[in-house]
Amino acid sequence: MSLTADYETEIRVPQPQLRAAQGNVRGLPCMGIMRQALETIAREQNGSLAENYEDCNGKRTPCVIGLKTPQFPRGVGVDITPEGKVVFRYDEEGGVAPVAKSLCDDVCRVYATIAVLHAQKKLGYRVSVRDVSDSVGRKQVIISATRD
Numbered sequence: 001m002s003l004t005a006d007y008e009t010e011i012r013v014p015q016p017q018l019r020a021a022q023g024n025v026r027g028l029p030c031m032g033i034m035r036q037a038l039e040t041i042a043r044e045q046n047g048s049l050a051e052n053y054e055d056c057n058g059k060r061t062p063c064v065i066g067l068k069t070p071q072f073p074r075g076v077g078v079d080i081t082p083e084g085k086v087v088f089r090y091d092e093e094g095g096v097a098p099v100a101k102s103l104c105d106d107v108c109r110v111y112a113t114i115a116v117l118h119a120q121k122k123l124g125y126r127v128s129v130r131d132v133s134d135s136v137g138r139k140q141v142i143i144s145a146t147r148d
Contacts, residue, residue, distance in 0.1 A: 037110040053077035055091040
């Protein structure tokens with residue numbers, strides 16, 4: 001039995017962009033950032049991008065973009081609701097929800113970092129990024145921005 005779950009996130013596609021996309025959401029700027037975030041996590045975890053995710057029975061469900069890793073080969077799919085909300089979809093059957101949620105958290109962390117970098121660069125700031133791990137192994141990203 002498949003237990004499809006949606007991961008809650010606050011990433012949204014602005015309505016004007018969503019209306020202008022006319023079915024081609026892959027070409028939106030925010031989806032370009034999402035692709036970069038997924039590529040980063042795929043690289044870090046020896047995974048790959050996909051156009052679907054799978055349930056526990058091997059049934060594939062298409063999505064805007066997906067991520068599959070050796071730790072979660074079924075994959076996580078990214079879709080956009082009609083309201084513009086980004087959702088991550090996956091099958092959590094078999095007690096794999098913590099692994100899937102961890103992947104979603106990682107993607108959101110990287111997405112936020114890339115979005116902030118893009119915004120600061122657009123505003124004329126010189127930006128640098130440093131990855132740091134704290135004493136309990138949590139990843140943190142430190143972004144420094146200076147403007148002349």
